[in-house]
Amino acid sequence: MISVNCAAIPENLIESELFGHEKGAFTGATATRTGLVEAANGSTLFLDEIGELPLEAQARLLRVLQENEIRKVGSVQSKKVDVRLVAPTHRDLKQLVVDGNFREDLYYRINVMTLVIPPLRDRGNDILELADAILHRTYTRLKTPIMQFSDVAGRAIANYTWPGNVRELENAIERAVVLAEGNEIGEELLAIGNEPGETALESAQPSQPVTNELIEELSLEDYFQRFVLEHQDMMNETQLAKKLGISRKCLWEKRAAIWYSS
Structure with missing residues (x-):
């Protein structure tokens, strides 16, 4: 099984990570790369937090599920793959469809068997x-x-x-x-x-008003962790990053550093 967290990959790299790329497909693509979907050929792809997948990548994933084939970024040739998809998320995909942030056709394509895990x-x-x-x-x-x-x-x-x-x-x-x-x-x-x-x-x-001195007693890691824990079920990665005043890439790097160190 190949496991990947969609929220932990920068938006500008996610298509390359999932579907691979050809040499010279974009700046920095110095060699051909096999994507995670192709690496999962013949087994299971665990696509964690699929609700964070950008719309462009959603279209490519739909092609994989409908046609059983992938096309690397920068390639004109397709390759057949046989992949079982497991796609967990803490987001309400139906609402994302209504909001225009998740493809309706992809939603119904992956909604074969749904397991709801309560908090x-x-x-x-x-x-x-x-x-x-x-x-x-x-x-x-x-x-x-x-x-x-x-x-x-x-x-x-x-x-x-x-x-x-x-x-x-x-x-x-x-x-x-x-x-x-x-x-x-x-x-x-x-x-x-x-x-x-x-x-x-x-x-x-504290019962008294929060002062700058009290705020400064919290380390940046403590403040970051508390903010994310409080808001992660109400905001997506982009909204969290915006509230914290950092990039989406910086957000997932800081989350990884804190969660995995603990």
């Missing part, structure tokens, strides 16, 4: 089972003593809204395992909201 906040007691599994995996990987959550920590996990979903849960648990001095993880080590439905961002806000 952590809608999974009830399953959150605790998932947290226990992540905890076991984490202390095993870090070679620490066997650990368990306190009753209070368990209730905090169940009541928290988890705006960052599984990634936020994994990071909170790993941080707690690293900081724990005994075999039990308390609520304070998780560093999440203290009230049911409260987010970490809300619990971190």
Whole structure:
């Protein structure tokens, strides 16, 4: 299986990455390159965050699905491919179609079988089972003593809204395992909201007005991570980058640096 995150590739490079290019097709194309779709020939292409795919690339992908063939950027020849597509997204593709940001024909072409995975906040007691599994995996990987959550920590996990979903849960648990001095993880080590439905961002806000001095106490990484966690379900990559005052390429580079370092 070949896996690719559409949100993690700069818009001007995504067609080349997915479909490949010929030597000299554009400035910097010093050699022929095989695209990820062709690399997945005979297997599965996991196209993560397909809702972030530019319209031009959507047209090329539709051709792959309809004609079972690709054409590299800068080429006049087509090549047959046999690829199974799995395309997860956190975006509402129907709404993107209405807004003109996703091709209607591609939407109906990929909408063969739909699996809806609810966010952590809608999974009830399953959150605790998932947290226990992540905890076991984490202390095993870090070679620490066997650990368990306190009753209070368990209730905090169940009541928290988890705006960052599984990634936020994994990071909170790993941080707690690293900081724990005994075999039990308390609520304070998780560093999440203290009230049911409260987010970490809300619990971190001071009661007094925010001043420049308080803002400066946050590192750029902390501010970036908190902003993205709070807004990633409401904005696409382009909107997030615009709000942060950075390019889309810079956004995915900073996300990759923070998420993978954690």
